[in-house]
Amino acid sequence: MKRNKMFKKPIIISVGASYFYQALRLQTDMVVHVEWRPPAGGDREVIDILRKLKEKLNKK
Amino acid sequence: MSTIDVEGANQEAFGRIINGEPWVIDIDIARRVIPGLKNKMLLHAGPPIQWNRMAGPMKGAAIGALIFEGWADDEADALKLLEEGEIDFSPNHDHDAVGPMAGITAPSMPVFIIENQRYGNRTFCTLNEGLGKVLRYGAYSNEVIDRLNWMKQVLAPALKEAIKLSGGINLKEIISRALHMGDECHNRNFAGTSLFLNEITPYLLDLDLSSKELSSIINFIKNNGHFFLNLSMPAIKSMLDPAHNIKNSTIVTVMSRNGVDFGIRVSGLGDEWFTDAAPIPKGLYFPGYSEADANPDIGDSSITETGGIGGFAMASAPAIVQFVGGTAQDAVNYTKEMYNITWGKHKAFTIPYLNFVGTPTGIDIIKVVETGITPVINTGIAHKEPGVGQVGAGILRAPISVFNKALRRFAEKIGI
Numbered sequence: 285m286k287r288n289k290m291f292k293k294p295i296i297i298s299v300g301a302s303y304f305y306q307a308l309r310l311q312t313d314m315v316v317h318v319e320w321r322p323p324a325g326g327d328r329e330v331i332d333i334l335r336k337l338k339e340k341l342n343k344k
Numbered sequence: 345m346s347t348i349d350v351e352g353a354n355q356e357a358f359g360r361i362i363n364g365e366p367w368v369i370d371i372d373i374a375r376r377v378i379p380g381l382k383n384k385m386l387l388h389a390g391p392p393i394q395w396n397r398m399a400g401p402m403k404g405a406a407i408g409a410l411i412f413e414g415w416a417d418d419e420a421d422a423l424k425l426l427e428e429g430e431i432d433f434s435p436n437h438d439h440d441a442v443g444p445m446a447g448i449t450a451p452s453m454p455v456f457i458i459e460n461q462r463y464g465n466r467t468f469c470t471l472n473e474g475l476g477k478v479l480r481y482g483a484y485s486n487e488v489i490d491r492l493n494w495m496k497q498v499l500a501p502a503l504k505e506a507i508k509l510s511g512g513i514n515l516k517e518i519i520s521r522a523l524h525m526g527d528e529c530h531n532r533n534f535a536g537t538s539l540f541l542n543e544i545t546p547y548l549l550d551l552d553l554s555s556k557e558l559s560s561i562i563n564f565i566k567n568n569g570h571f572f573l574n575l576s577m578p579a580i581k582s583m584l585d586p587a588h589n590i591k592n593s594t595i596v597t598v599m600s601r602n603g604v605d606f607g608i609r610v611s612g613l614g615d616e617w618f619t620d621a622a623p624i625p626k627g628l629y630f631p632g633y634s635e636a637d638a639n640p641d642i643g644d645s646s647i648t649e650t651g652g653i654g655g656f657a658m659a660s661a662p663a664i665v666q667f668v669g670g671t672a673q674d675a676v677n678y679t680k681e682m683y684n685i686t687w688g689k690h691k692a693f694t695i696p697y698l699n700f701v702g703t704p705t706g707i708d709i710i711k712v713v714e715t716g717i718t719p720v721i722n723t724g725i726a727h728k729e730p731g732v733g734q735v736g737a738g739i740l741r742a743p744i745s746v747f748n749k750a751l752r753r754f755a756e757k758i759g760i
Binding site: 322325337 | 348350351681710713714715716717744745748751752754755758760
């Protein structure tokens with residue numbers, strides 16, 4: 285799809301919880317859903333551990 | 345310089361999983377073949393749990409098992425022994441075994457013996473009883489015990505002889521073909537059951553059975569679309585076990601639930617369980633039942649998802665949504681999503697609808713934590729009270745917390 289055609293009408297991008305998408309979908313076709321969840325379910329300590337782990341594993 | 349080769353360790357684990365060659369080679373009585381299964385001991389599904397913490401369906405199955413074993417005459421007698429601590433409990437997974445739902449494996453029960461002919465390891469699983477009022481869902485009425493006795497006295501001895509005559513049956517081949525016939529080999533096993541029946545029937549016909557016995561055996565398998573589940577589960581476990589205990593591997597080798605706790609084991613983290621509360625599945629209920637009746641998730645059957653089939657292969661089995669809920673597109677989406685958290689694509693298990701791509705296989709705890717995407721599992725739903733049985737089937741997600749806990753331990757282990 286060409287860019288000008290793609291943006292001819294407003295497009296709603298729903299990120300995360302799918303029930304927002306489902307509610308919007310009942311009202312319009314111009315909505316797309318992006319599956320997204322926070323890393324580690326949002327646990328900041330584990331996110332920090334993950335960052336350090338990846339740094340360590342990438343040092344080769 | 346880092347010497348921690350997680351990628352190499354995970355590639356090794358993945359290779360061992362997909363290259364396994366599970367065959368059913370025999371049936372025997374559990375106490376004769378399962379390592380460490382002692383008298384007055386019951387094996388159960390999921391991470392370790394004792395009687396006082398057990399969920400209703402597991403308590404019901406334990407009561408039934410005591411009656412079946414002849415250790416108790418009735419429910420009251422069984423409860424007395426259980427409450428006095430006379431019975432030892434141990435997880436199936438600590439004994440190379442698996443069991444669906446409550447997963448109770450008692451010493452006198454017949455079990456399938458599966459051998460991974462590539463790596464030489466063996467696994468064990470009881471024979472599937474069917475749906476509805478059955479021991480694995482916590483029912484223990486006379487009809488349940490009578491069926492278990494018939495399975496022990498008639499079904500198992502005949503199947504044992506037939507399997508021996510066959511020289512063993514290749515389960516990897518049956519699973520591969522069943523995935524092309526609309527099964528995902530966890531909650532949809534119609535094709536797998538039919539293929540197994542095709543393989544075994546000629547050998548059953550060669551046995552010295554009365555026509556009444558032969559007919560009862562063939563009809564029992566034919567009328568139980570879940571019969572193959574108790575072969576797909578130990579087959580997949582036998583493929584996963586050689587991938588366990590690989591240093592620095594972050595691949596999950598067990599996911600299992602005991603009706604109270606959801607637990608995982610990770611290849612590079614030994615036999616430690618990482619657990620949290622088991623979720624309640626979202627699903628379809630039999631008439632007269634609702635989510636209020638449901639027990640939290642239970643069973644070793646999520647070994648199928650751990651090995652790249654079941655919920656991970658739902659794109660192969662769109663019709664399963666009529667049993668577990670959702671749409672056919674949901675089934676495809678679940679499979680596609682699981683590629684984000686797995687190490688690779690299976691070589692032998694492929695999905696026609698996705699141009700025969702391999703199923704997503706080898707759950708990596710780093711990928712789960714990084715994406716926040718947790719494994720999808722489809723499952724039967726047991727009533728929360730002992731003695732009732734199955735009330736529906738549905739879908740759930742493994743809790744992220746167990747992967748977070750495992751990642752913390754892995755980080756500790758490598759000095760972070």
